[in-house]
Amino acid sequence: MDLQEEDDDDIDINPFTMLLLDDQQEDGDVRLPTVDENQQLQQHCIRSIESTLLIRQIRSEGLSFQLWPAATTLFTLLDRHRCQTSTSPLAATLSSLSKCQVPRRLRILELGSGTGLVGIAAAAALGADITVTDLPHVLSNLQFNVDANADVLAQQGGTVNVAPLSWGDADHMETIGREYDLILGSDVVYHDHLYDPLIQTLRFFLLGGEKKVVFVMAHLRRWKKESAFFKMAKKLFDVEIIHTDGPSEGSRVGVRVYRFGGKRRILNAVPKSL
Numbered sequence: 412m413d414l415q416e417e418d419d420d421d422i423d424i425n426p427f428t429m430l431l432l433d434d435q436q437e438d439g440d441v442r443l444p445t446v447d448e449n450q451q452l453q454q455h456c457i458r459s460i461e462s463t464l465l466i467r468q469i470r471s472e473g474l475s476f477q478l479w480p481a482a483t484t485l486f487t488l489l490d491r492h493r494c495q496t497s498t499s500p501l502a503a504t505l506s507s508l509s510k511c512q513v514p515r516r517l518r519i520l521e522l523g524s525g526t527g528l529v530g531i532a533a534a535a536a537l538g539a540d541i542t543v544t545d546l547p548h549v550l551s552n553l554q555f556n557v558d559a560n561a562d563v564l565a566q567q568g569g570t571v572n573v574a575p576l577s578w579g580d581a582d583h584m585e586t587i588g589r590e591y592d593l594i595l596g597s598d599v600v601y602h603d604h605l606y607d608p609l610i611q612t613l614r615f616f617l618l619g620g621e622k623k624v625v626f627v628m629a630h631l632r633r634w635k636k637e638s639a640f641f642k643m644a645k646k647l648f649d650v651e652i653i654h655t656d657g658p659s660e661g662s663r664v665g666v667r668v669y670r671f672g673g674k675r676r677i678l679n680a681v682p683k684s685l
């Protein structure tokens with residue numbers, strides 16, 4: 412499917428999908444309108460493996476502690492991939508990875524994991540080794556959620572490691588390394604000051620190593636300005652839409668899932684020390 416970013420003024424004003432910029436904190440995080448200031452432990456059923464994941468959200472702590480709509484889309488696709496592999500929107504991406512790798516478990520890195528639902532679900536549904544990452548202050552809740560699902564992970568043979576990764580931070584990226592087959596992200600494109608660091612991070616993981624690595628990103632478009640991120644991305648990567656959800660009630664757009672792969676001419680030109 413061709414990538415087409417609409418250029419209309421379509422702005423989603425559903426309070427759950429809208430970020431309140433006026434309420435921004437010093438660290439760039441923002442507080443969301445809270446329905447309930449208490450911690451919430453939610454159950455997410457992965458039908459394909461007849462298991463339930465437990466995820467703690469702490470809405471009062473800000474957006475990193477809340478589950479976002481695009482995460483639910485990726486979670487659903489991972490579950491579907493496990494039980495209907497041939498028709499899954501992730502099939503082409505995941506099968507091409509397993510064909511070109513030596514037979515071993517997939518190694519997946521998730522950027523901006525937040526509560527960790529996507530990474531934990533990927534480990535359980537794919538039996539993969541996942542590194543979930545986020546800003547340092549988010550990691551204790553992320554670790555809590557990984558620990559809460561230790562039994563399911565042990566049953567399914569997947570592992571989840573928690574690590575700090577602030578986008579564009581060279582030390583964090585070098586420490587994590589490039590031993591990944593696939594990079595995942597959900598709802599990671601929102602504040603425009605994060606576009607550059609996120610692109611730098613994608614350059615490091617997608618263009619800087621020896622092997623072909625792709626980024627699968629679920630995204631709910633909120634603002635017209637986001638087209639600037641996609642314009643930057645398309646200079647370096649081939650960007651393709653692999654799935655689109657129907658819009659949720661009250662919205663005009665649904666979550667889209669994109670696949671980013673390094674453009675061949677860029678891959679050939681980039682020094683391996685990038």
Ligand SMILES: C[S@@+](CC[C@H](N)C(=O)[O-])C[C@H]1O[C@@H](n2cnc3c(N)ncnc32)[C@H](O)[C@@H]1O
Pocket residue numbers: 474475476477478479480481482483522523524525526527544545546549576577578596597598599601605608
């Ligand atoms: C809108 S939330 C989405 C969280 C989660 N992926 C989901 O879909 O539920 C964006 C995530 O990106 C993380 N983030 C924001 N700025 C970041 C940065 N500079 N480096 C790394 N992560 C960042 C936030 O902490 C947050 O967890």
